[in-house]
Amino acid sequence: MFTRSIMSLAFSTEKQVAISAVRRACSLTASVFNRLVKSETSTKDDKSPVTVADYSAQAVISTMLAHAFPADSIVGEEDSSDLRAESGSDLRSRVIELANEALTADLALGDNAEWGIGPGQAKSPEQLLDAIDRGNFAGGRHGRMWTIDPIDGTKGFLRGEQYAVCVSLIVDAQVQLGVIGCPNLPVDPSKPDGDKGSLFVAVRGQGAHQMTLSGADPAPLTIPTFSLDELNLLESVESAHASHSFHDNVASNLGLTKPPTRMDSQAKYCALARGDGGVYIRMLTNSSYREKIWDHAPGVVLVEEAGGVISDFRGQPLDFGAGRTLGENLGILATGKKVYPSVLEAVKKVLSEQKSNV
Numbered sequence: 001m002f003t004r005s006i007m008s009l010a011f012s013t014e015k016q017v018a019i020s021a022v023r024r025a026c027s028l029t030a031s032v033f034n035r036l037v038k039s040e041t042s043t044k045d046d047k048s049p050v051t052v053a054d055y056s057a058q059a060v061i062s063t064m065l066a067h068a069f070p071a072d073s074i075v076g077e078e079d080s081s082d083l084r085a086e087s088g089s090d091l092r093s094r095v096i097e098l099a100n101e102a103l104t105a106d107l108a109l110g111d112n113a114e115w116g117i118g119p120g121q122a123k124s125p126e127q128l129l130d131a132i133d134r135g136n137f138a139g140g141r142h143g144r145m146w147t148i149d150p151i152d153g154t155k156g157f158l159r160g161e162q163y164a165v166c167v168s169l170i171v172d173a174q175v176q177l178g179v180i181g182c183p184n185l186p187v188d189p190s191k192p193d194g195d196k197g198s199l200f201v202a203v204r205g206q207g208a209h210q211m212t213l214s215g216a217d218p219a220p221l222t223i224p225t226f227s228l229d230e231l232n233l234l235e236s237v238e239s240a241h242a243s244h245s246f247h248d249n250v251a252s253n254l255g256l257t258k259p260p261t262r263m264d265s266q267a268k269y270c271a272l273a274r275g276d277g278g279v280y281i282r283m284l285t286n287s288s289y290r291e292k293i294w295d296h297a298p299g300v301v302l303v304e305e306a307g308g309v310i311s312d313f314r315g316q317p318l319d320f321g322a323g324r325t326l327g328e329n330l331g332i333l334a335t336g337k338k339v340y341p342s343v344l345e346a347v348k349k350v351l352s353e354q355k356s357n358v
């Protein structure tokens with residue numbers, strides 16, 4: 001006889017909480033965008049724009065994860081130090097107000113009041129700041145940890161283009177679950193002016209799925225078997241985030257004729273997973289920058305569950321056990337199984353040409 005734990009799918013509660021948290025955070029970020037005023041954008045030490053939406057979305061997701069899984073660690077992008085400073089009081093009030101607005105919204109299908117949400121569940125400012133700081137975990141090779149990127153692609157968000165709310169669950173350095181909400185991504189890539197707002201969910205061993213942000217029309221995702229002449233690259237919009245010239249060299253090496261698609265955030269992984277672009281490529285522009293685990297963990301499980309391959313430029317798996325960053329990985333490459341060996345070979349060739357030119 002099957003026991004209940006064998007019959008029920010692994011990580012089903014984790015999946016539901018993550019979907020629910022990402023959905024609430026997406027409503028919050030979309031509503032902030034509609035009301036956004038420039039003065040709400042502050043600058044962090046790394047000069048990346050960070051808005052009230054980043055802080056409040058992290059507070060919401062982290063609050064829900066902490067209620068549902070109090071023993072789990074969280075690696076989140078933001079921390080509350082600027083909000084706790086004397087000069088951050090206006091920003092702090094706005095963040096508290098927005099986070100509570102999102103947390104206390106009515107329960108939707110699949111929501112559970114035990115996750116700290118629903119009418120009457122407002123949190124104190126201290127609870128919300130602590131929730132943001134719960135994301136300070138240093139990462140590591142053992143145990144369960146969640147990653148949160150409350151807004152991935154802040155620059156895309158501010159431009160009104162692509163951005164993503166990203167959550168993953170990593171167990172013993174392996175990504176098991178990824179949820180990516182893309183409020184501005186067309187539901188149907190062939191109808192760019194049609195309905196927007198797509199949610200991507202992948203659980204290891206259970207496939208990758210796309211649905212609308214409200215959970216309608218779930219559909220399994222499989223990366224199509226492209227041939228080399230059908231491929232195009234998916235790359236960052238920001239030339240400071242990824243080397244477009246390196247990517248161009250890889251494209252010429254492969255003889256690609258289609259121009260690259262430039263898109264902010266992990267929406268690129270989502271586009272790849274649904275066959276709307278053939279190769280995710282990311283070569284750093286600055287050798288001192290280390291890729292953050294929250295920027296890739298959900299994308300990894302999504303791509304793998306859609307039947308693709310993801311590695312660094314040496315063909316090594318991305319290492320999620322090295323701390324908050326990917327550590328020694330160089331570059332990121334994700335594509336379909338059939339073309340992966342040729343694309344990796346081209347990447348290695350361009351890398352070695354680059355070295356011999358130095």
Ligand SMILES: Nc1ncnc2c1ncn2[C@@H]1O[C@H](COP(=O)(O)O)[C@@H](O)[C@H]1OP(=O)(O)O
Nearest residue numbers: 151152153154236237238240241264265289295
């Ligand atoms: N100097 C940098 N090099 C590479 N990636 C960066 C750099 N600065 C920020 N990022 C992060 O790169 C990701 C965006 O990638 P892309 O340009 O492909 O959309 C974001 O996670 C962004 O952080 P953030 O989450 O704060 O937006």
Ligand SMILES: [Mg+2]
Nearest residue numbers: 048050077154
């Ligand atoms: Mg940021």
Ligand SMILES: [Mg+2]
Nearest residue numbers: 149152153295
């Ligand atoms: Mg990010």
Ligand SMILES: [Mg+2]
Nearest residue numbers: 077149151152
């Ligand atoms: Mg971010």
